Amino acid sequence: MSSIFDKFAPLQEQHASLTALGRSPADIEFQEIISPTEATLNGKRTILMGTNNYLGLTFDDEAVEAAIESLRTEGTGTTGSRIANGSYDGHKELEKELAEFYGMRSAILFSTGYQANLGAIAALAGRDDYLLIDADSHASIYDACRLSDAQVIRFRHNDPQNLARKLERLEGTSGSKLIVVESIYSMLGDMAPLKEFIEIKKKYGAYLLIDEAHSLGVMGEKGRGLCEQTGLEDDVDFITGTFSKSIGTVGGFLVSNLPGLDIVRFVSRPYMFTASPPPSVVASARKTLSKIAGATDLRKKLWDNAGQLYNGLKAAGFELGPTLSPIVAIRLSDSEKAIALWNGLLDAGIYTNLALPPATPFGWYLLRSSISAAHTPEQIALAVDVCSTIGRELGLIAVSNRKNAEEMQVNGAKTLNGASEKRPFSTSEPESAVPTRAGAPVARA
Amino acid sequence: MNGAEAVMLEIQTHLRARAGESAIIGPDTNITRDLGLDSLAIMDFIFDLEDSFDISIPMERIAEVQTLADLAKAIEVLQKEAA
Numbered sequence: 001m002s003s004i005f006d007k008f009a010p011l012q013e014q015h016a017s018l019t020a021l022g023r024s025p026a027d028i029e030f031q032e033i034i035s036p037t038e039a040t041l042n043g044k045r046t047i048l049m050g051t052n053n054y055l056g057l058t059f060d061d062e063a064v065e066a067a068i069e070s071l072r073t074e075g076t077g078t079t080g081s082r083i084a085n086g087s088y089d090g091h092k093e094l095e096k097e098l099a100e101f102y103g104m105r106s107a108i109l110f111s112t113g114y115q116a117n118l119g120a121i122a123a124l125a126g127r128d129d130y131l132l133i134d135a136d137s138h139a140s141i142y143d144a145c146r147l148s149d150a151q152v153i154r155f156r157h158n159d160p161q162n163l164a165r166k167l168e169r170l171e172g173t174s175g176s177k178l179i180v181v182e183s184i185y186s187m188l189g190d191m192a193p194l195k196e197f198i199e200i201k202k203k204y205g206a207y208l209l210i211d212e213a214h215s216l217g218v219m220g221e222k223g224r225g226l227c228e229q230t231g232l233e234d235d236v237d238f239i240t241g242t243f244s245k246s247i248g249t250v251g252g253f254l255v256s257n258l259p260g261l262d263i264v265r266f267v268s269r270p271y272m273f274t275a276s277p278p279p280s281v282v283a284s285a286r287k288t289l290s291k292i293a294g295a296t297d298l299r300k301k302l303w304d305n306a307g308q309l310y311n312g313l314k315a316a317g318f319e320l321g322p323t324l325s326p327i328v329a330i331r332l333s334d335s336e337k338a339i340a341l342w343n344g345l346l347d348a349g350i351y352t353n354l355a356l357p358p359a360t361p362f363g364w365y366l367l368r369s370s371i372s373a374a375h376t377p378e379q380i381a382l383a384v385d386v387c388s389t390i391g392r393e394l395g396l397i398a399v400s401n402r403k404n405a406e407e408m409q410v411n412g413a414k415t416l417n418g419a420s421e422k423r424p425f426s427t428s429e430p431e432s433a434v435p436t437r438a439g440a441p442v443a444r445a
Numbered sequence: 446m447n448g449a450e451a452v453m454l455e456i457q458t459h460l461r462a463r464a465g466e467s468a469i470i471g472p473d474t475n476i477t478r479d480l481g482l483d484s485l486a487i488m489d490f491i492f493d494l495e496d497s498f499d500i501s502i503p504m505e506r507i508a509e510v511q512t513l514a515d516l517a518k519a520i521e522v523l524q525k526e527a528a
Contacts, residue, residue, distance in 0.1 A: 135488065145504060152504040156492055166501045169527065358484045 014356075021336065022343035025354045035059060036248075036374040041351060047379050049309075049369040050353040054218050054326055055298045056374025057291070058248040063284040070283035077278045083265065084272075090282035095253075097289060102224060102239060104257040108264055109282075111274050113213055113242025114140040116252025118147060119270035120240050121180060121209065125150035126267075128175040132166060134158065134192070136185050136361060138211065147269070150175070157185075157361070160196035167204040177206035183226035184214035187360055187368060189327030194226060198235045209238035216292070217246030218326055223292040223299060243285045246292070251277045251285055302326055302373040305380055309371055312384035317397035329355075330367040330387070337394045338365035344390040350383050452498075452517045452524075459493045460513075472514035494520065500527055 005012075018024040030039040030046075036056035037048050057063065070090070078088060091109055098107035110116040121144035125131045129150040133141055136157040145152040153170075155163040163179065170177060179201055181192040192210070201208045212225035220228030225241075227233040237258060243251035254264065265271055277285075306326045314320055319331040332338040335356070342354040345367075355366040371380070391397040457470050464470070464480045474480065476487060494516075495502055500523045510516045 135492075153501045154488075154504060162492075169499075169501050361485075363483060363485050 018339060021339045023346065025342075028351070037372055037376075037379060039351075041346065044349055046346070046349045046351050047375075047383065048351050049371065049375070049379075049383055050351055051372070052214070052245040052370045053248065053372045053374070054214075054246040054302055054370065055248070055292075055295055056372045057246065057288050057298075060248065060284075060288060060291070062291075063248065063287040066283040066287040067280040070280045074279035076280070078276045080276070081272060081274055082276045085276075087276065088279055088282070090279050090286065091276060094282050094286050094289070097286060098253050098255055101289060101293065102255045103233070104239075104255045105259065106257075106261040107253055107255040108261065108268075108271065109277060110252040110254070110271055111277050112250055113240075113244055113252035114143075115270040115274065116240045116242065116254055117141050117211060118144045119268040120238065120254040120264065121145070121178070122147035122270070123264045123268035124207075124209070124238070125176070125178045130170055130173070130175055130177045131180065132163060132177060132206070133180045134182065136182075136187070137180065138182060138186060138213070141180055141182075141211070144180075150178070158190065158193055160193060160200055163197065164200045164203070167200065167206060171204070177204065179206050179208045180211070181208070182211045182213070183219070184325055184327060186214055186327065187355055187366055188321035188323075188329050188331075189214075189325035190321055190323050191226060191325065194230050194232050194236075198232055202235070207237040208235070209240065210236055211240045213240070213242045213245060214325075214327065216241045217295065218299065218302065221296075223295055243281075243288075247285050247288045249281050249284045249288070251281060298373040302371065305373065305375050305377075306371045308377060308380045309369065309384065312380070313387060316384065316388040316391065318387070318391060326371045328369050328371060332365040332367065332396065334396075335365050337396055338367060340394055341387070341390055341396065342367055344393075345383075345386060348386045348390075350386055448524075449517060449521060452520050453513065455497055456494065456513055456517055456520070459490060459497065462493075463490050470513065472512065472517070474513045475511055476513065476516065477511075498524060500524060 015024050015026065019027065028041065030041055031043065032040040034040065034045070036053045036058050039046055039048055074088065078085065082091060095107040095109050099105060110119050117138065117140035121131065121141060125148045127149040131145055131148060131150045131152045133145060133152065133154055134157055135154045153166050155166055167177060179197065181197055184191050194210070197208065210227060212227065215225035217223045219225050222228060224233070225239070227236050227239065238254060238256045240254050241252065243249045306328065307324060309328050310320060310324045313328065313330060321327070321329045321331070332341070338354065342352060345352055353368040355368050357363040357365070360366050388397065392399055453472065460470050460480070461468060463486055464482055468480055476482070477484070482490070491502055491507060498520055500520065502519065502523060506519050506523070510519055
């Protein structure tokens with residue numbers, strides 16, 4: 001007899017073959033969370049290098065205390081949506097603080113970052129409108145397109161000319177055009193060429209939404225992200241973001257300086273039909289958000305750490321993403337070696353993310369790590385060292401790169417502390433690709 | 446050669462470049478099933494066609510396409526809409 005699960009047989013096989021080669025990424029279980037950068041995994045003390053905990057604030061004393069206090073005074077959950085069951089003070093306060101942080105007129109809180117993209121994009125682009133999305137978009141953006149009644153047109157990844165051509169073809173149509181891009185792309189850590197996108201948006205009278213999920217707290221003098229760092233905040237219509245990375249909890253938001261944003265609350269299904277964020281989550285998010293603007297030292301540490309890992313792995317001979325960012329991804333073309341490297345690192349007590357096609361650009365196998373301000377230079381040096389040793393054993397990098405990498409380890413922290421380390425915020429990465437519903441929906445982590 | 450034939454010929458040219466000269470390519474060829482192309486390659490193939498025909502192919506139109514004949518038809522409709 002056939003089963004409703006039969007259609008998943010190829011997926012089951014992939015999961016089983018990963019397990020046979022060691023472990024499946026979906027089965028990773030941490031028992032004890034020791035700190036923002038360490039946990040025990042099957043009893044073994046492990047360095048966490050794939051948790052998006054960019055500023056290492058998940059154990060911030062004040063944020064923890066604020067959450068505990070809120071639990072005692074407001075309870076464990078709101079048990080309903082804001083539209084049907086009302087808002088708590090904390091929801092309203094956090095929205096006010098988000099708007100102030102970005103210097104924008106309004107903010108709307110969502111229960112997760114995924115729902116922020118889903119709820120914002122699907123509500124803003126309706127029937128007769130057009131969504132123009134980057135081909136490498138996160139799954140939440142692709143899913144928003146499915147929820148929206150708008151026509152969805154994709155442009156080649158980080159390719160302003162391809163976007164321009166597509167907007168040109170829409171000239172004379174009456175609907176609104178909403179362009180959606182991400183600040184830092186989650187798989188390779190490459191960044192949107194925002195200046196070029198804004199020139200095109202202005203030329204064709206389109207709106208621009210940027211997802212700053214991976215750049216909040218990470219880029220810009222005050223931690224507001226890529227828009228701040230590039231001085232282009234006034235030209236962006238909508239920003240979405242998440243609390244699940246540098247803010248260290250869960251939740252998402254939409255901010256905008258356009259008058260009338262609040263109407264989104266009445267049309268956005270992912271806002272209306274889900275429970276509002278629990279008060280304790282709101283309390284810790286507020287506490288952490290209040291520290292972001294002043295977290296200059298943490299940001300500097302984060303970028304120094306990112307540079308140590310990126311340059312260390314590069315010197316060892318690994319192929320990496322095109323741009324230095326806190327997301328450092330090793331690009332591999334051989335699936336078994338990618339899986340062996342990932343398992344080898346885990347055996348040595350280092351946790352990274354294994355990302356497989358079709359969720360990756362160009363069909364690459366990616367060993368993805370996200371660096372934290374809380375990592376120590378010793379932890380990063382160990383990761384580079386272990387990675388290089390296993391990489392040589394697997395024939396992924398040449399033995400001759402050994403000396404090069406060791407020199408980098410010695411000099412790394414020193415040279416990278418200097419202001420000379422440039423942080424590029426645009427990249428001319430060639431076009432990339434993501435699956436379509438003609439194949440499978442996209443799933444970017 | 447009429448318009449429909451020209452569209453099919455152009456599609457086949459782009460597809461051979463991606464799936465190989467030996468790929469059996471006809472109107473009934475199922476794009477996702479028969480060609481050994483992963484979804485990434487299919488997306489790039491769609492981008493090629495957009496450039497070649499100077500049209501944008503919205504995602505919801507791609508979702509309805511199964512065979513090359515479906516694709517050719519969708520492109521013809523989009524060309525007419527753009528004209």
